[in-house]
Structure formats: C-alpha cells, structure tokens
Amino acid sequence: MNFNPRMKVNFDGGDLTSDAGLLLYKEFDHKLGLFEAVEDLLVVHDSVLHRDHPNSDVVLQKLYQHIAGYHTDDHADDLAVEPLLNALLGKERLASQPTLSRFNDKADMETVKSLEHVNETLQRRVYAIKPQNQFVFDMDSSGFAAYGKQHGANFNYHYQQHGFHPLFCFDGLTGDCLRSELRAGNVYTSRQVVRFVGPVLKRYETWSPNSLIVIRGDSGFAVPGLFELAETNSHKYAIRLKSNARLL
Template identity: 35%
Template sequence: MTQKVLSSNHLVAVSDNGAPITSDGGNVLLSMFLNSPVVSRLFNNVEFNDNRKNPRYAKVELLLQMLIQVIEGYRNDNVADYLTQDIEHRLVYAQNMASQPTISRFLSHLTNEDIDELQELNRRIVSLIDERSANTELVLDLDSTYFETFGHQEKIGFNYHYLNVGYHPLIMTDALTVTVRQVSLRSGNTYTGNGATEFVQGYLSTGLSAQHQTIILRGDSGFATPDLMETLEGNNIFYTIRLKRMALDGRYVNLDNLLTIEGQLTTDEFEYQAASWDKARRVIVLNDEHGGTQFIV
C-alpha cells in the first residue's frame, strides 16, 4: 500500500491499496482545501452582481465549480453535463453540479464589476501567500500570452505572430511564489507592449505589500518603452528589459567592438540613449556559448 502524509497537514494521509477508484479521486483533497476556514471565507466574501430571482446556484458556487473543473483538467464547459451525473462529485461536493447551460449563462452575464471583484479575490489570495512566504523580494515577470477562440466572441482579433484569432492578454507573475499578480484581457491584434505602462501602474497602486523591500521587473523586448522604464524608475523598482539588436541606433553605439569569445559566455556593457529616451541607460550584453547575443537594459 502506498501512503503519503500531507506536508501541510500531518493529520491527513492519502493511501492507495490498488483498488479501482475514480480518476477524479483527488477531489477529496481539493474539497478539503476549498472548505477550509481561510479559503471558504475568501470566496464567501466575493460580492457578485446578482439580479436573478430564486437562483438554484449562487454565483460563487458556479465560480467554484468552474475552478474545480479546470483543476481536474477539464477545459470544456460541456463536461459539466457529465459531472452532474458523476457519483463521486455528488458525494464529495454534497450537491448536484450545475449543467453546461447554467455555466454558460454565468459566464455571459459577468459584468465589469464582477471582473473587478475576481481581481480583488486574486489580490486577497496573493496577499495571504505573501504573508506566509515572508519574502522581502518581489520578482515580477511581465509577459503576454495567447488564447485562441472560436465562434464570434467579443473583442477578438487576428494575431499575426500566432496566425490565429483570439485574445492577447497581459499577465504579470511573481517568480518567487509562482503566483499570478495581475491579468488584463486584450484583443488578439493588440501589440505586446500596448497598455503595459498603465497595466503596471495599476498593480503598483494596489498590489504592493510593505514587506517587499526590493522589487524587480523582468520583461521582453516588446515592453522596452520609455514610459514604462520611467514609471519603474519613478517607483524605485529595478528592471531588466530585453532590447532588440535592430532597435539599437548605430549612430550611438559601435556593436562591432563588443567582447565576444567563441564557445564561452561573456558579458559586456555600454551606456546608450535612444532618441526617444530622456536619458542614457546602461545596457548589458550577454553572449552565450552558442553565439547568441542578448541586449538588456
């Protein structure tokens, strides 16, 4: 028999004697987590706009069902119809699961205020994680990702990089706690850096904790804008943002004089001021052993 004691709670042990069980047996542990006092309090404090009369399911219950389905690995809302008949889900969650049409109506009726409430829920969760981690450093990774869509969803667009129609959201995560700090949904045809400064400013005004004494932001070349760099400098935040070689003006720097040793990792640096920058900044050059070169401001 295989048995494992949870590191988070030594009173709980998971065992497997080889008997056939449901592939969703992990729901027992997930249910324990969601029903713990701290987590249940977080979700019970979510205030959705709800003008329905005599609803069978509260909106928070529908939100939890969606989260459960995603954690289980189900990516399609249609699975809700299967789960409504699943004995294991009924036993674990002590209620019938909502049907696919109910889930779809929940999603389609979410308001901007509801989305803000979900962002606030995420901030509360992250705040608890920060308190328990006691990290004094915050390493923010700013990036964009891509969600392919189908049908006629609102504000979708064609992305020439991914050659698909969908969304191109901004996302910011912390590398130390592996938590999502903030997300902003954008049309698929939005350039990587568009709105990034306002996105970061929004997080700095609401998401920082006094325990973070050192904050570093990392970003790709799509975020190498003077507005963002000035915003970070004005808030005493360190940053490393990649620059494209072709974006470096040869009138201001001679790239042929950089230190390179074939087969070795070498570093170099120089002062550089682009025409759109308000001042010169240090640019670090990384040459890897395979001949690739990166420029980081």
C-alpha cells in the first residue's frame, strides 16, 4: 500500500458499530448537561463500590442501552466492548450485567426521588432555553407485564395480565415525560392521582406563573379530587366522564 500511506491492512474487522445514531443523543446530553445532573444529584445510600463504574456511570449506561434498544441487563455483557458506547461513556469496557444488577439491588426510594430531581432539572433547563406559555398535562396509566414473584406484581383485569400498573404525566404538546410512578398491578387508574400531579402543578406554576395549564385524562381520572385540584389553582381540565343513567 505504498501508493497511499493512509491505507492500513489488518484482519480484526475494525471498530464497527451499528449504533452510530447514539452520537446525536450524546450531543444532546452534552448540551443539556445530563451527565453532570446525574453525577450531582444521584443518591444511593448503600453505594456499590466499583473502581471503574461509579453509580452515575451505571445509570448513564443503562439509559444509553435503553435508547439503543438493549433493555435487559444481560445485554451489557454482549456490549462490553461495543466501541461507540465505550467512547460515549469514556470507558475501555462497559459495566457488566452483575454490576448493573448490584446497582438495581441497592437502589431505594431515595434513589428514585433523586432520579426524579434529575428529570426536573433537565425540564427546567429546556424551558429556560425554549420558554412555553401553554402546557397540557396528559394523565395516563399503563400495564407492564411482569414474570416471576415480583413484589407488587398483581393481576390487572383491564389489561388481562400479571404485572404493574404505573401512572404517568406527559406534556401533551412536547411529549416530555414529566413524572412517572410505579404502582402495584391491581390498583385503580386514578389511585393517588392528586398526590401524584400536585407537585408537578406547583413546579410549573413557579417556573411559568402566567401560563395556561390544562389537565387532560380519560374517564379513569374522573374523580372529584382532581377536579377540585385544578379549579382551586384556576387551571383548565378536560376529563371524560363514564356513561351513567344520571348523566344521560
């Protein structure tokens, strides 16, 4: 190859990746400060001590794996030397499945709350860059199938499956997930919805006090407590009512 000294010959296949699209996510991460937010705010009291993989790195690795479609911890072993993921996370080798599983075991409610704070921090940064004066809080729940004897996993008649019944709040205009909460599989759709959405309302009232806020939900959220919460704070709401004889 003397005619072109830039050309090299080897037999190891090169550093190939099928996940190059993660570069765009990493650029977004860099601009928004996701890495720093996780590093500063993550709380794990019974910390997993590992020289090469601190807890914040484990959270970011799990996040990037999810984005790329590698949803189980077992995928980490196959991805250990994936060149792009290692480059994005500044590693020579990714954390293994046992390391990820140890983190899961040590995480508690304080860890969950700290991750919520990370999400709130990123939302605040986004709205600081691109202010909004209208918000639609879409309330919804979903059925997550579970296997084995997991705590809180129960049969849900509506979804006809054994698992969990998490609650969500999305920004209907942007699609951003504003808050989520894992719940047992057999609870009703609107269970503790006022306690759940109340802090979100207060946060947005502080961030953008003159904005129009609308709460939207299906008939599973037709509970007086939610109506009163919206009306007390002068917010609009559009929530479907279940058909019944008195209404008709």
